[in-house]
Amino acid sequence: xxxxxxxxxxxxxxxxxxxxxxxxxxxxxxxxxxxxxxxxxxxxxxxxxxxxxxxxxxxxxxxxxxxxxxxxxxxxxxxxxxxxxxxxxxxxxxxxxxxxxxxxxxxxxxxxxxxxxxxxxxxxxxxxxxxxxxxxxxxxxxxxxxxxxxxxxxxxxxxxxxxxxxxxxxxxxxxxxxxxxxxxxxxxxxxxxxxxxxxxxxxxxxxxxxxxxxxxxxxxxxxxxxxxxxxxxxxxxxxxxxxxxxxxxxxxxxxxxxxxxxxxxxxxxxxxxxxxxxxxxxxxxxxxxxxxxxx
Ligand SMILES: NC(=O)c1ccc[n+]([C@@H]2O[C@H](COP(=O)([O-])OP(=O)(O)OC[C@H]3O[C@@H](n4cnc5c(N)ncnc54)[C@H](OP(=O)(O)O)[C@@H]3O)[C@@H](O)[C@H]2O)c1
Numbered sequence: 001x002x003x004x005x006x007x008x009x010x011x012x013x014x015x016x017x018x019x020x021x022x023x024x025x026x027x028x029x030x031x032x033x034x035x036x037x038x039x040x041x042x043x044x045x046x047x048x049x050x051x052x053x054x055x056x057x058x059x060x061x062x063x064x065x066x067x068x069x070x071x072x073x074x075x076x077x078x079x080x081x082x083x084x085x086x087x088x089x090x091x092x093x094x095x096x097x098x099x100x101x102x103x104x105x106x107x108x109x110x111x112x113x114x115x116x117x118x119x120x121x122x123x124x125x126x127x128x129x130x131x132x133x134x135x136x137x138x139x140x141x142x143x144x145x146x147x148x149x150x151x152x153x154x155x156x157x158x159x160x161x162x163x164x165x166x167x168x169x170x171x172x173x174x175x176x177x178x179x180x181x182x183x184x185x186x187x188x189x190x191x192x193x194x195x196x197x198x199x200x201x202x203x204x205x206x207x208x209x210x211x212x213x214x215x216x217x218x219x220x221x222x223x224x225x226x227x228x229x230x231x232x233x234x235x236x237x238x239x240x241x242x243x244x245x246x247x248x249x250x251x252x253x254x255x256x257x258x259x260x261x262x263x264x265x266x267x268x269x270x271x272x273x274x275x276x277x278x279x280x281x282x283x284x285x286x287x288x289x290x291x292x293x294x295x
Contacts, residue, residue, distance in 0.1 A: 001025040002182050003059055003094075005047065005085060006068035008036055010142040011100055014175030015066055016042055024183060029058045049081035055088035064182045065089045067123065068100040073115045074240035082119035089130070096131045096188075098178045099123045103138040103193055104253055110243040131188035133181035137174055138195050138254040139166040141275040144205055151209070151217065151283045159202045159219045160227035161248050165255040167195035168205070170270040172278075173261050180264065187264075195258040197269045205272055212276040213283055224249065 002019055006012035007028030019026045020039040030036045033044035047058035049069060059065065067089065069081035082099075089097055105116035123132050150157045174194065181187035200208070203219045210217035222230075224245065231241045261269040 002064040003062035004066045005029045010171035014172045052084045059088040059092035064096040065094045074237040079119035086122035098133045098181045112243045133187045134191040139168040141168045160222045162221035165199045165201045167199040167257045169196040170275045199255040
């Protein structure tokens with residue numbers, strides 16, 4: 001049985017659907033199992049990385065595990081969620097582990113690098129006798145869902161870092177790669193740096209979304225100071241905000257189109273247009289809502 005953490009998220013949700021469709025026994029971990037919408041036959045289990053005691057039951061009997069942490073960098077002195085998940089997997093005797101990490105995890109010396117290096121080491125450390133695979137993607141296409149509220153309300157979308165390009169990746173491709181690594185032996189010990197097939201700025205992604213939705217969407221670029229203020233309001237510690245600003249404004253690494261996903265999948269990675277078509281409903285204006293005119 002494969003235990004999927006983050007099973008209600010973008011990558012984990014796709015992974016659960018993919019594994020279930022392939023007939024693999026899957027257990028989906030969530031903090032709200034009663035409300036989880038899962039494919040038939042998938043078991044929902046309560047698990048909270050802030051409540052390590054819950055993880056023992058969640059991982060019991062698993063032979064494979066997909067590990068992701070939603071804990072923001074700097075929210076604790078270290079990646080306590082990653083450490084707790086890896087410990088639970090080890091105690092359950094899991095044989096294959098796929099960890100969702102981030103592009104350039106561990107590269108450099110800033111707070112983000114130190115955090116991810118420790119999180120990855122929890123999975124790859126010498127004491128682990130499982131087959132591990134690390135996925136290191138850059139920006140997710142699903143980040144565009146952050147614009148959904150603004151797009152439902154109007155055509156102008158306030159966007160930070162509007163001209164910084166990234167070769168964003170479809171979480172569905174990550175899930176497909178994770179499924180391969182959890183069900184075959186071919187990806188043991190591999191660290192995959194992953195991107196989508198094309199580099200686009202947020203302005204470019206917005207323009208693709210506009211085409212797909214048949215809308216004249218345009219960006220209102222927010223100055224870097226507004227992006228910084230937003231992160232501070234969100235509660236990111238100052239050193240984390242500094243690191244994000246530096247990485248976003250000074251590095252072009254995330255804009256690189258990497259060949260890895262296509263090589264592993266044996267087909268081109270999904271484009272942002274494909275992602276936008278598949279998720280168009282999330283941006284659609286509600287019909288018949290007070291103040292809106294049904295068309
Ligand atoms: N977005 C990007 O551009 C990007 C780029 C590179 C890497 N990443 C990495 O990708 C991951 C995010 O993946 P995603 O987009 O698939 O996630 P997501 O859609 O944001 O979903 C977050 C998941 O985390 C679970 N979760 C939240 N708090 C939890 C807790 N205390 N204990 C256990 N589970 C918890 C949620 O489950 P419930 O609410 O159901 O419990 C949910 O399934 C992060 O690790 C991030 O660093 C993201």
